[in-house]
Amino acid sequence: MDLEAEFERAVSGEQRVEPRDWMPDGYRKTLIRQIAQHAHSEIIGMQPEGNWISRAPSLRRKAILLAKVQDEAGHGLYLYAATETLGADRGELTENLVNGRQKYSSIFNYPTLSYADVGTIGWLVDGAAICNQVPLCRTSYGPYARAMIRICKEESFHQRQGYELLMTMMSGTDAQRAMVQESVDRFWWPSLMMFGPPDSESANTEQSMKWRIKRNTNDELRQKFVDMTVPQAEKLGVTLPDPALKWNPERGHYDFGQPDWDEFWQVVGGNGPANAQRVAHRRKAHEDGEWVRAAAAAHAARHARQEG
Ligand code: 3HC
Numbered sequence: 001m002d003l004e005a006e007f008e009r010a011v012s013g014e015q016r017v018e019p020r021d022w023m024p025d026g027y028r029k030t031l032i033r034q035i036a037q038h039a040h041s042e043i044i045g046m047q048p049e050g051n052w053i054s055r056a057p058s059l060r061r062k063a064i065l066l067a068k069v070q071d072e073a074g075h076g077l078y079l080y081a082a083t084e085t086l087g088a089d090r091g092e093l094t095e096n097l098v099n100g101r102q103k104y105s106s107i108f109n110y111p112t113l114s115y116a117d118v119g120t121i122g123w124l125v126d127g128a129a130i131c132n133q134v135p136l137c138r139t140s141y142g143p144y145a146r147a148m149i150r151i152c153k154e155e156s157f158h159q160r161q162g163y164e165l166l167m168t169m170m171s172g173t174d175a176q177r178a179m180v181q182e183s184v185d186r187f188w189w190p191s192l193m194m195f196g197p198p199d200s201e202s203a204n205t206e207q208s209m210k211w212r213i214k215r216n217t218n219d220e221l222r223q224k225f226v227d228m229t230v231p232q233a234e235k236l237g238v239t240l241p242d243p244a245l246k247w248n249p250e251r252g253h254y255d256f257g258q259p260d261w262d263e264f265w266q267v268v269g270g271n272g273p274a275n276a277q278r279v280a281h282r283r284k285a286h287e288d289g290e291w292v293r294a295a296a297a298a299h300a301a302r303h304a305r306q307e308g
Contacts, residue, residue, distance in 0.1 A: 003022050004024060006022075007021075007022060007023060007024060007027075011140050011211055011212050012212070014140075014212070015140075016140060016141070016142040016145065017140050017141050017142060018142045018143075019085040019086070019142075019143065026207070027211050027213075028086050028087070030204065030207065030208060030211070030213060031083075031086055031141050031144065031213060032083050032086050032087075032088045033102075034204075034208070034213065035079050035082050035083045035086075035144055036079075036080075036083050036088065036093045036096070036102055037102055037103045037104060037105075038079050039075075039076045039077075039079035039080045039082075039083065039093070040076075040093070040097045040102060040103070040104035041104040041105035041108065042072045042073070042075040042076035042079060043072070043073065043076040043097075043104075043282065044097075044104045044105075044108045044278050044279075044282060045072050045104075045105065045107075045108050045125075046069050046072045046073060047108065047278055047281055047282075048108055048110070048111070048112040048117070048121060048274075049065060049068065049069055049112065049118055049121055050069050051112050052065060052112060052115055052117075052118050053065050053066055053069065055115070056115075056118075057115065061118075061165070064161050065118060068122070068157075068158050068161065071154045071157075071158065074154075075151045075154070078147040078150065078151065079144075079147055079151075080093065081143075081147070082141075082143040082144050082147050085143045086141075094286055097279070097282060098279060098282055098283040098286060100270055100279065103268065104278075105194055106190065106193050106194065106264060106267040106268050106272065107125050107128075107187075107190050107191065107193070107194050108274075108278060109267050109272030109273060109274045109275045109278060110186065110187065110190050110272065110273055110274060111273055111274050113183075113186070114179050114182065114183055115179070116166065116169060116176075116179040116180045116182070116183035117183050117186075117187070118162070118165060119162045119163070119165035119166035119169065119180070119183070120162065120166065120180070120183040120184055120186075120187045121162060121187070122158050122159055122160075122161050122162015122163065122165065123159060123162040123163045123166055123232070123236075124162075124184070124187050124188065124191040124229065125187070125191055125194070126155050126158035126159040126162060127159045127162075127191075127225065127228070127229060127232075128191045128192075128194045128195065128225050129155050129158075129194070130152060130155045130156060130159055131195075131221050131224050131225040131228065132194065132195060132221050132225075133148055133151060133152050133155060134148075134152055135214075135215035135216050135221070136148045136214075136215070137149050137152060138212075138215050139212065139213055139214075139215065140211060140212035140213060141213065163232065163236070166180050166236055166238075167236060170236055170237050170238070177237070180236075180238060181238050181239070184233070184238045184239075184240065184241070185241045188240050188241050188242065189241070189242075189259045189260065189263075190259075190267075191225075192222055192225070192226070192256075192259045193259050193263075193264045193267070195218045195219075195221050195222040195225065196218035197218065197261065197264065197265075198218065198219060198258075198261070199217045199218055199219045201261070202217070202218055205217050205218060223253055223254075226245075226253075226254050226256050227253055227254055230245065230247075230254050242256050242257045243257070244256055244257035245257070
């Protein structure tokens with residue numbers, strides 16, 4: 001029986017692919033690429049907000065932020081575990097990240113310059129993540145889909161806490177309201193870039209959709225995010241920095257302007273405002289953790305000798 005044809009039939013019939021199933025090398029490779037970069041994004045994503053834990057304005061805000069940053073670490077671990085079911089080595093993936101051979105989400109290369117950014121990241125970045133990740137609960141690869149179900153539940157808490165933080169600031173002083181607007185102005189376009197390049201420039205979308213790895217295209221999810229976010233911005237009382245933003249009754253969607261795709265490719269290429277800082281921080285954390293890995297390996301070896 002033609003394994004390839006059997007695989008295509010199973011996937012197009014919405015059958016889940018499990019670790020022990022036969023799969024084309026390209027499918028395995030694409031999954032390791034996407035899930036590893038997703039995991040890298042979660043881990044690097046801890047840095048921008050982590051920057052504000054020690055400066056949160058109240059114990060409540062500090063506790064919420066601590067819980068959120070800790071969640072992101074957990075998301076990274078679930079996703080690295082999913083790559084290991086495909087035969088990837090977590091140590092190698094970390095080497096790929098710190099040596100620039102693999103990517104992470106462009107959004108985390110923008111600095112968090114004010115406390116309002118903590119709310120804006122929750123509202124816009126985690127909001128975009130929810131739009132992009134809920135469809136992945138139906139991705140064809142079983143371990144990835146199951147990891148996403150738990151991650152999406154926690155993302156909705158992330159988005160709500162961010163929006164509530166901004167609501168509180170918007171009911172505060174003029175200075176707080178101005179801080180929120182300035183933060184939204186900085187994060188709106190980079191949030192739209194999170195969904196990837198336009199479909200016309202997306203090298204992976206067509207095949208990933210055929211393999212039911214991706215369930216929607218980049219542009220579809222970007223549109224969904226804009227449609228969801230505009231009413232929230234109105235309720236919040238902030239303006240989104242896009243003069244082209246307008247409801248289009250014929251389309252039943254908001255028309256909106258295009259992000260600066262040159263900027264996007266610059267940031268993806270490692271030349272964003274904070275790329276070097278983020279990767280250097282991750283590299284140092286990995287190096288500082290070498291003694292823990294060595295101790296765990298020595299303990300496991302001694303345990304194996306005693307068992308042997
Ligand atoms: N940042 C960095 N690189 C990006 C990118 C972004 N925002 N968007 C696309 N790219 C890269 C792709 O990785 C690809 O490069 P590669 O072939 O070397 O991997 C190239 O640009 C072309 O893009 P494609 O559209 O062809 O790539 P994909 O089909 O992989 O689509 C994606 C990109 C939409 C990000 C898709 O990979 C995806 O849905 N990934 C899973 C979700 C994810 O990773 N989200 C990232 C944010 S995680 C997060 O937000 C955490 C939350 O807690 C805040």
